[in-house]
Amino acid sequence: MKFRCRDLNPGLSGESRDYPLFDPKKSTSYKKLSTNHALARFFTRSNNDECNFNVTYESGQSSSGIASVETFTFPSSKRVPESIQGIVFGCTNNYQGQFASNTLVTGIMGMNRSPLSLIGQMGTKSVRRFSYCLSKLNSPTKSTFLRFGNDIKEKGNFQKTSFLSARNDYSVKLLNLSIGGRVLTLPRGTFSSGCVFDVGSGTTYLEMGAYNAVKNALIQHFDRFNLTRVGTDPSFPGDLCYLLQRGFRNYPGMVFHFQGANFEIGPEALFRFINDRFCLAVMGTQKRLTVLGAYQQQNVRFIYDIGNEKLLFAKEDCSQDKA
Incomplete structure (x- = not known):
């Protein structure tokens, strides 16, 4: 910290x-x-x-x-x-x-497994669990609670996946990705380093092979509707943008297929709608790294159950996370 x-x-x-x-x-x-x-x-x-x-x-x-x-x-x-x-x-x-x-x-x-992290120093006070829920960017609620132990209420239909062992972070096993309901064809071992949920990262990062596959799938999708591809907006660094077309609603979603769980990202969290265009709100990185960032975590409750080595998540109106 x-x-x-x-x-x-x-x-x-x-x-x-x-x-x-x-x-x-x-x-x-x-x-x-x-x-x-x-x-x-x-x-x-x-x-x-x-x-x-x-x-x-x-x-x-x-x-x-x-x-x-x-x-x-x-x-x-x-x-x-x-x-x-x-x-x-x-x-x-x-x-x-x-x-x-x-x-x-x-x-x-810091909330990782290091003895220096807050959760590491809290010991049994935290009952080895913490939880957060990020409200939407346009929500009037600008802050929510970081909850520990028995203060976490498991309301809703939670999905569960296990942490990868022998890691200081909370990486989970990522199997594949889907765009618009279609599973991508990716080389074996693409996500061998796992995936980390990181609120410190503004958006999601995929290693370049997976990112290019996502981008190509989206290009094929939007080409079917003759949308006009344009340059990026100065306020957003993404490299896949299209002009907004009046009445167009066929924006695909994305799914992260984890071991035992599926994390669904709707169009409102997959794209940034800026002025006269929309851009893919996912970035590529040259590192062997997969990070699911804060923009894609809006209105989802996450529970880190460290004692049972599980990550739980479910959709929630985070603006209603009140004491």
Whole structure:
């Protein structure tokens, strides 16, 4: 977990934000991580006996700062806040990338299987389960709850798939993809690295072989209706766009076929409708990587049942996720 902080050095100030940066000097429970701490081994020890971190993300963003310890307090289903002492986090005073200037994001919270993640540090308090549900972009509800343990209600018809073993993340086995009800013909082993659901990724990424197969299937589909292919809109980097045609409704959906479960992506989440055109909201990557991003996760409840090694998901109106 990494959160932007006001600089710990006297005379230097952090950036101004609508959401204020965490100021360690105003906290009575803040302290720098001791080099004798059990989690200190994950950090670099500096010459002045501080535990430092320096992380570069897949997107090219980078973050560095001081490993720290603080008490984290959360709203609770018990109607009173609950606090967890001694949470280790990265107090970032140097962040490079898109979050540094044009968003309200002030922190990144890791939830993987690492001992450093929030779920890893919460231990039995979380009952080894967490859940989230992202409301639609055009919803007036701009925030929802990250839920833990018994606060998660399994309402609805959930599908289940298993996590791949021996991985630090929550990868699941992806078998194939469908476009408009037709299963794609892909080489064996295309998705050998599995698939990760990532709310930190704005959209979905497919390795290039699978991406090109998806794109070709869509081109064949839209060619049947004589739609006009155009360049991309400056506000969206996709490379497959068409002019909107009045009255046209034959937009196909997409299905991720996982082991034991199917994740359906409707046209409203497969395409971005921008001004006078619509574009495929899926990107290709040269890496052996399949990431199902936040845009395609709208209005779906996800439950990470770590104890039983399962990922559960079901459609839901996430704007109704109330305490």
